[in-house]
Amino acid sequence: MARTKRKVNPLSVAPIKPKKEKIYRAGGYARLSVEDGGRAGADTIKTQEEMILHYIEAQPDMEFAGMYSDNGKSGTDFHRPEFERLLGDVKSGKINCIAVKDLSRFGRNYLEAGNYLERLFPLLGVRFVAVAEGFDSLTAEKGEEGYLIPLRNVMNEFYSRDISRKIGSALALRQQRGEFIGSWAPYGYRKCADNPRRIEPDPETAPVVKEIFDLFLSGAAYRQIAESLNRREIPSPARYRYQKGEAKARRYAGAVWKLPTIKNILSGEVYLGHMVQGRRRQSFYEGKGRQRIPQKEWVIVRGTHEALVDEGIFKRAQERMEKGKRSGNLSEP
Numbered sequence: 001m002a003r004t005k006r007k008v009n010p011l012s013v014a015p016i017k018p019k020k021e022k023i024y025r026a027g028g029y030a031r032l033s034v035e036d037g038g039r040a041g042a043d044t045i046k047t048q049e050e051m052i053l054h055y056i057e058a059q060p061d062m063e064f065a066g067m068y069s070d071n072g073k074s075g076t077d078f079h080r081p082e083f084e085r086l087l088g089d090v091k092s093g094k095i096n097c098i099a100v101k102d103l104s105r106f107g108r109n110y111l112e113a114g115n116y117l118e119r120l121f122p123l124l125g126v127r128f129v130a131v132a133e134g135f136d137s138l139t140a141e142k143g144e145e146g147y148l149i150p151l152r153n154v155m156n157e158f159y160s161r162d163i164s165r166k167i168g169s170a171l172a173l174r175q176q177r178g179e180f181i182g183s184w185a186p187y188g189y190r191k192c193a194d195n196p197r198r199i200e201p202d203p204e205t206a207p208v209v210k211e212i213f214d215l216f217l218s219g220a221a222y223r224q225i226a227e228s229l230n231r232r233e234i235p236s237p238a239r240y241r242y243q244k245g246e247a248k249a250r251r252y253a254g255a256v257w258k259l260p261t262i263k264n265i266l267s268g269e270v271y272l273g274h275m276v277q278g279r280r281r282q283s284f285y286e287g288k289g290r291q292r293i294p295q296k297e298w299v300i301v302r303g304t305h306e307a308l309v310d311e312g313i314f315k316r317a318q319e320r321m322e323k324g325k326r327s328g329n330l331s332e333p
Contacts, residue, residue: 024097024127025065027086028052031105032071045069048101055131056099065095078112090126097127106130181277184246186270187237188308199305208234209308212265217316226257236261266317269300273307276300 030048049067056064066089068082089095098121100106107113121128121137128137179197188209190202208229215225229236238255241247269276309317 022061024062025095026056026059026062026097026099026127026129027065027089027095028056028067029083029086029098029100029106030067030069031080031083045071048105051101051131052099055129062097065089078107078116090124096125097129099129099131101130102132103130103135180275184241186268187240187265188271189305201306201308205237205240206308209265209271212262213271213309213313213317216262216266216320217313222259222262225262226259229257263321266321269314271308272311272314273305274300274302275304 028049030045030052032045032048049069053064053067056062068086070080070082086095086098090098103113107116117128117137120126129135180191180199181197185191185199185202188202188206189199192198192200212225212229215228216222220228234257235243236255236257238247238252242249242252242255265271
């Protein structure tokens, strides 16, 4: 007897659904630091953002979820506002993929960078992409030592240390030559039009400095001098810089004269014609904020520009200020 084939009801077989490809929510991270120092060909925040966005939009398994950019932040310090916001969005689940232009934009401290790339991001299921270097943690080779990128991070740290040392050395040399290296000239002065490393009396504010010394030596207290200037609506140093377009922050628009400002002017050797710099110092490599330096370590070069007060007036002002300190009445000498 011939065997008959069993008929299979096609309706009884469940159709095979195609596997849905995972879509990564990608956040772009850009960074520009003082270490870049205006070098020719150096990245800008805009060029980094454009490269990252173009890359994300071209990937079928990615969707753009936001851009995070830190401007003026050292690559050796991971305590950056936008980077921390990015991490917060990673931990909340908003972001599960991070794209940077290259590894140096992510960070130049190889130990901490390695901790993120080798431990934290894999633990959180975060994909990491360095666009210019073709690195993608989703496809990257991984050996016993982790992803094959530690050496490059080491070189990035060496670069950061070297640039920091060179910037510090160059600035120190300019200070020793009596060149002005600040962003804003001291109140009462302005940068020379033909040489921004030199300063000259500002015809608008130099008379105010002279008046402050005159009022003080006539018996006026710090508070009385400040109140007099405010009453006559003479712009304070911060407000003056804002009006001139040198200071951009809106908080300077209404800045007024205060006691510390008066005291700083009265004690400023710059008004004797001496360049006084190096009162604060910043480590570019360590990413530390500006720190006060002991007066004995200041860099003072005498006779670099025109004085606004003579030695006699300045000496008398210091004597009266010192007398006020000894009496314990610092605000009303």
